[in-house]
Amino acid sequence: MTDALYTVGLALLQSAGLLAAAPLLKTVIKKMKARLQNRQGPPILQGYRDLSKLLGKESVRSETASWVYVAGPRVYFAATVAATTLVPVLMAAAPLEAAGGILLLVGTLALGRFALATAALDTGSPFGGMGASRDMTIAALAEPALMLGLFTSALAAGSMNLGVLVRGLLQQGPSFHPSDFLALAGLFIILIAETGRIPVDNPATHLELTMIHEAMVLEYAGPDLALVEWASALKELLYMTLLVDLFMPAGIAMRAAPGAILVALLAWAGKVFVLAVAVTVAESTNAKLRLFRVPELVSISLGLAFLALAIRFL
């Protein structure tokens, strides 16, 4: 009984921590991007202010909206939060790792995406439908690439369970295989595509004919919008944590000792920051791709991930 309580407590603590950190990550990337363009950028707490402002407003909904529209952001938010409990962050064990591994993680994220896309279709506005169909087009390619990339690491550690996987990688020590690098390159493209960063989608603009994610959520306002934005930021942090776990696991605590946890926290923050810098540079040095070229980019990552898996066997 106490074991179960401990697990639930840990899961709540981890998802709350990630939820708290997610808006900060988004603002930090925005800030770094602004500095690269010689602008001042938003203050570092802007992400929290935006969320609290949106949460304080009344929600405005279209007259034609049904329950699907109301459920969309909630399911998206819940699915993303649930997904965070399946990933090891500070300790080499995910809080709810007994529930499932890679497949459950990908499935949970897919559920959230499905909920948001159907909700975007619900009001019948042209932008929503356009955004949903575009998002799904990209997801159809990105999801298998994500799975193949994750399988590559799973094959190295001999388990599909992320907790067991990270423990295996830590025990092996720093060993290197070309497939790690290929999978990292593939998953980095997926990170960019799934979080709507620049070569794929532009997170900074509204009402542009090429937008994807923003088109989907154009109908939302107030607390509904806050949930979507928060969940999107959380998803970005989740993907980055996943990359850090699989390819740079050094520093993750093997025991629940306060010192080790503190080291793991600093290591995690540092590694996520490095990834954030990489995303910022990728965003600042590339132009947005034409929509019909996006599947080409994502199919590169699919190819890289498949190659990584193939080389494991050869």
Add this chain to the structure above:
Amino acid sequence: MTANVLILCAAGMLVTAYLMVGQKALFTTIRLYGLQSSLLGIVAATNALSDGRNDLWVTAALTVALKGLLIPWFLMKVIDRIGIHREIEPFLNVPASLLICLGLTVVGYRVSTGFPEGTRGASHHLIGVALSMLLIGLFLMVTRKKAITQILALLTVENAVFLVAVGVTSGMPFIVELGISFDVILAVLVLGVLVQRIVGRFESMDVSRLSKLKG
């Protein structure tokens, strides 16, 4: 440690070769080639450090200076002068090319296990990556129309051969390496001039037009 760095660089070279196939902007392709050559330079430097062989330092420096910086700079200048920046329509579209390159990599890796050196540790990956890059380079040469891309494909093949020479064998005699380096420079210079002549005559870099008669 040495093996890890070697494998990391080899994998990076394979990724750059793969990305060269995956996109069409000529400037990016040239930058990718520069990156690839710099990684080759790191391979040479790593071997120089671990084996204590001083002549490999010269190889590393030559590789980075000539292939990493000089050749990309020269090719970019050629493109700037011609004003053609994109590979508009290759014979095969990008997803199909990528699929074929996947198959070529699998073949390259599979064949590499046939070599006596090819079954263990780092040299298995080095030979596998080199053979894959060789095949990808040849494939790129056959399917692309622009003369600049074909030059870059040729240079990729040359990088692949160099990777095996530097990474797996104990290296070539110094004078041979010098000879090869200057050979490459000369080839690129001649091809660069040739490209400019082709563009001057045909108003295009498309080599498939060379089969048409022009008075």
